[in-house]
Amino acid sequence: MDDSAKIAALNDLARQTFMDCRVVITQGIQMLGDATTAEILSAVQSFDTFTADNDPYGEHDFGKITHAGYDVFWQFSYYDLDFTMHSPDPTDTTVTARVLTIMLAEEY
Template sequence: MTEQAKRRATIARLNDQLRSTGEDGWTYLSRGVSRLPTVIQEDVIRAIRLFCDFTPDNDPRGEHDGAALTVGEHRIAWKIDYYTRGQACNGKVDPADQSATLRVMTIMFVETI
């Protein structure tokens, strides 16, 4: 495995940890998601935590840092961004360094289908 492949695997593992447990990062719901009924919000979060359908089309870098999915009649997207711990602005960040990187997952409403 190349160094780049190892790095991407580490980033994917850390992103999966946040996505599947909600730990070691922050999760935000967009206004559209937060306006959905609580039971649907719970379904959305559960679906994202269980999501494992990563493909080269929806995850071209192999870092598991975002995707879109359908939950009931709602199309939802989620994205993980990286910030240097202790800084309010997005600077140069190493997403493979768990101790220095804060992961922030944003869950967004796309449309009702």
Template sequence: MTAQEERRATIARLNDQLRSTGEDGWTYLSRGVSKLPTAIREDVIRAIRLFCDFTPDNDPHGEHDGATLTVGEYRIAWKIDYYTRGQQQGVKVDHADPATTLRVMTVMFVEPL
């Protein structure tokens, strides 16, 4: 495995950890998703946590940083972005370093079916 492949695998593992557990980062629901009935919101979160259908089409860089899926009658997208952890000045965000990088997953509507 090349260094670049190892780096992408590390990023994918860290992104999967946030997506599947909600730990080591923040998760935001868009206004529309947050207004869904509780049972449907829970279905959306469960579907995202269980998502494993990554392909070169929906994950071209192999980092597991976003996808779209259908939950009931809703088309949902989720995306992970990266920020400097703790607002450290002068620290470059390194997506493969959990000590310096805060992962933020946003869950939103793509479109209703």
């Protein structure tokens, strides 16, 4: 399995389960209220429409959904375990802390 496929598998698992990552929602998402936020989180977890256009590197690290009229982006970032710098190897879970950020498109 090449690095892109490994990263995609790790990102999919983290996004679908919210395990082995930190999930961060922005103030814009939070201000939509608990019910809408929960619906958006569920939609992010079930996202599976990756194409060459929206996932050119095959890492499943970014997506866009529209929910209740809001355009929502989600993206992964990879940090070292101390969250002080970029991960030295996003394919290695022993040195990588994944952060999934979910935001309104206008907050990007």
